[in-house]
Amino acid sequence: MAISRRKVSVIGAGFTGATTALMIAQKELADVVLVDIPDQEKPTQGKALDMLEASPVQGFDSNIVGTSNYEDTAGSDLVIITAGIARKPGMSRDDLVATNSKIMKSVTQQIVSHSPETTILVLTNPVDAMTYSVYKESGFPKHRVIGQSGVLDTARFRTFIAQELNLSVKDITGFVLGGHGDDMVPLIRYSYAGGIPLEKLISPERLEEIVERTRKGGGEIVGLLGNGSAYYAPAASLTEMAEAILKDQRRVLPAIAYLQGEYGYEDIYLGVPTIIGGNGIEDIIELDLTEEEKAQLDKSADSVKNVMKVVE
Numbered sequence: 334m335a336i337s338r339r340k341v342s343v344i345g346a347g348f349t350g351a352t353t354a355l356m357i358a359q360k361e362l363a364d365v366v367l368v369d370i371p372d373q374e375k376p377t378q379g380k381a382l383d384m385l386e387a388s389p390v391q392g393f394d395s396n397i398v399g400t401s402n403y404e405d406t407a408g409s410d411l412v413i414i415t416a417g418i419a420r421k422p423g424m425s426r427d428d429l430v431a432t433n434s435k436i437m438k439s440v441t442q443q444i445v446s447h448s449p450e451t452t453i454l455v456l457t458n459p460v461d462a463m464t465y466s467v468y469k470e471s472g473f474p475k476h477r478v479i480g481q482s483g484v485l486d487t488a489r490f491r492t493f494i495a496q497e498l499n500l501s502v503k504d505i506t507g508f509v510l511g512g513h514g515d516d517m518v519p520l521i522r523y524s525y526a527g528g529i530p531l532e533k534l535i536s537p538e539r540l541e542e543i544v545e546r547t548r549k550g551g552g553e554i555v556g557l558l559g560n561g562s563a564y565y566a567p568a569a570s571l572t573e574m575a576e577a578i579l580k581d582q583r584r585v586l587p588a589i590a591y592l593q594g595e596y597g598y599e600d601i602y603l604g605v606p607t608i609i610g611g612n613g614i615e616d617i618i619e620l621d622l623t624e625e626e627k628a629q630l631d632k633s634a635d636s637v638k639n640v641m642k643v644v645e
């Protein structure tokens with residue numbers, strides 16, 4: 334008999350949603366409700382049952398159900414939105430805005446009416462603008478609407494640095510600021526290997542190449558997969574953020590947060606270092622930036638603002 338735990342609803346049972354549901358259950362962070370459109374109800378139930386049948390083998394007690402009925406999501410502690418279309422080779426994330434902003438509006442209304450006290454974590458792209466759209470539609474306070482990009486972008490950066498130095502990924506830390514697009518801003522000055530600044534270990538030219546690969550990391554996977562986008566590392570990133578919220582960990586994690594004056598920006602959702610805990614975004618950390626870093630962040634913020642205009 335499955336033990337009752339906290340409840341997480343994952344909206345969208347595609348590649349990222351299903352993988353996230355499984356990772357959350359495997360870590361026993363919560364019982365999981367996996368939601369998709371009515372047309373997809375049976376396959377969604379099938380995915381959930383298949384995952385649940387892994388539980389005796391892997392020894393986790395979280396329950397997982399698949400549904401298209403939002404009543405099943407009632408009283409969720411956390412809702413993760415992965416619903417929408419993903420890009421294919423040749424597309425940018427911004428090409429998804431028209432379709433996905435409509436989906437954000439409808440799913441947000443359903444989420445809010447069944448879980449008015451929940452926290453919402455958004456993955457759907459273009460994620461900065463989609464998080465803004467969910468914030469506006471939900472009427473929730475800003476700390477309870479969060480977007481995921483920086484944990485993933487930083488994970489890619491950390492992977493490439495660990496490969497370059499032939500060191501454990503566990504010892505590599507990094508920071509990526511800005512929108513989840515090709516002009517995101519990986520901050521070398523705040524990135525370390527075992528506490529040693531990366532600038533002391535890797536040449537500036539090589540670091541620049543790794544930064545460039547990080548910026549285009551999503552596109553690299555899209556090109557390799559051929560008919561969709563990344564899902565294992567995105568799901569792992571959502572799971573880390575979900576854990577920080579559900580366990581009130583107060584982790585220092587990059588997240589897409591609503592800015593009201595921080596870093597000099599107003600009324601925008603953008604990736605910044607935050608403290609994530611039981612209240613969602615508990616604080617935003619303001620780092621000192623060089624003129625060049627600030628100029629790069631301004632460029633990234635401008636790109637996000639342009640996409641946000643479509644959803645306003």
Ligand SMILES: NC(=O)C1=CN([C@@H]2O[C@H](COP(=O)(O)OP(=O)(O)OC[C@H]3O[C@@H](n4cnc5c(N)ncnc54)[C@H](O)[C@@H]3O)[C@@H](O)[C@H]2O)C=CC1
Pocket residue numbers: 344345346347348349350368369370373415416417418419420429433436439440455456457458459460481482485513561562563564567
């Ligand atoms: N922010 C980030 O770092 C990342 C964002 N993404 C984005 O996440 C989104 C999902 O990606 P995948 O899971 O790979 O796509 P997918 O196509 O595998 O799954 C999307 C699912 O959403 C469902 N869906 C569509 N409309 C819905 C609605 N109104 N209600 C409930 N479900 C609905 C579809 O039926 C489908 O099952 C895409 O927009 C993708 O670009 C993906 C990876 C990383």
Ligand SMILES: O=C([O-])CC(=O)C(=O)O
Pocket residue numbers: 419420426458485513550551552554555562563567
């Ligand atoms: O590239 C995409 O479209 C999906 C995504 O956001 C990522 O993997 O970073």
